[in-house]
Amino acid sequence: SVATFVDGVYRSRSGAALTELGAVDRIEVARGPQGTLFGRNASAGLIHVITKAPSFEEGGTAELSYGNYDFWRAQIGLTGPINEKIAYRIDGVFTKRDGFMQESDDYTGSSGRRFNNRDRWMVRSQLLFEPSDQTKIRIIGDYAKRDEDCCAASYVPTRNVIRNGDGSISFGPNTMAALMERFGAKLNQDYTQRRVSVTPGRSFQSDVIDQGISAEINQQFGDVRLTSIT
Numbered sequence: 001s002v003a004t005f006v007d008g009v010y011r012s013r014s015g016a017a018l019t020e021l022g023a024v025d026r027i028e029v030a031r032g033p034q035g036t037l038f039g040r041n042a043s044a045g046l047i048h049v050i051t052k053a054p055s056f057e058e059g060g061t062a063e064l065s066y067g068n069y070d071f072w073r074a075q076i077g078l079t080g081p082i083n084e085k086i087a088y089r090i091d092g093v094f095t096k097r098d099g100f101m102q103e104s105d106d107y108t109g110s111s112g113r114r115f116n117n118r119d120r121w122m123v124r125s126q127l128l129f130e131p132s133d134q135t136k137i138r139i140i141g142d143y144a145k146r147d148e149d150c151c152a153a154s155y156v157p158t159r160n161v162i163r164n165g166d167g168s169i170s171f172g173p174n175t176m177a178a179l180m181e182r183f184g185a186k187l188n189q190d191y192t193q194r195r196v197s198v199t200p201g202r203s204f205q206s207d208v209i210d211q212g213i214s215a216e217i218n219q220q221f222g223d224v225r226l227t228s229i230t
Helices: 175-182
Strands: 003-006 009-011 024-031 045-051 059-067 071-081 086-097 101-103 118-132 135-149 160-163 169-172 205-221 224-229
Touching: none
Parallel strands: 003 045
Antiparallel strands: 003 009, 024 045, 059 071, 071 086, 086 118, 118 135, 135 205, 160 169, 205 224
């Protein structure tokens, strides 16, 4: 019920929208119904990510990170004027990391596959056109791709809580875990091993292509501003 917007554009799948975003100017969080400004999908509020807009002053950023599980992340951004009325911005992000969850050999006899890895990249290009002090036009085109195995999780052993007739509380075996195991599930009781079993015929594969073009036009009429987002 909490809608996700990126640069004013509604994103129906927040899991695909909140990925690599490049340079971000700010993130707005609006609580409660926001239908007046953002439509029927924002009945419980919204998260609005506003990326950095082009600048008429030349500039650039570069960032490189390295972490455990052979994690690499590179990000670059360039902006500047094309002429007195048009400015550009280009952002690119590349992220790659090995998975930290390993497949158990309960089903397959092999424990080579890894899950929760990262393999994604994103490119965003923008043009800002200001024909007058009252008119601003911002055009954004982006393309993002991910090819990962997500999202596996360890089983954390738990027990059922039982309320006795005298009001006291005791603990019993996890009936849901027992039921799952009767249907053939393999539950690794030691979650520190970070091993998971994959059901035959199922997969954690996450292969997503996210692309689009948007245009935002702001026209000032005295004290009133008209905004159109397409």
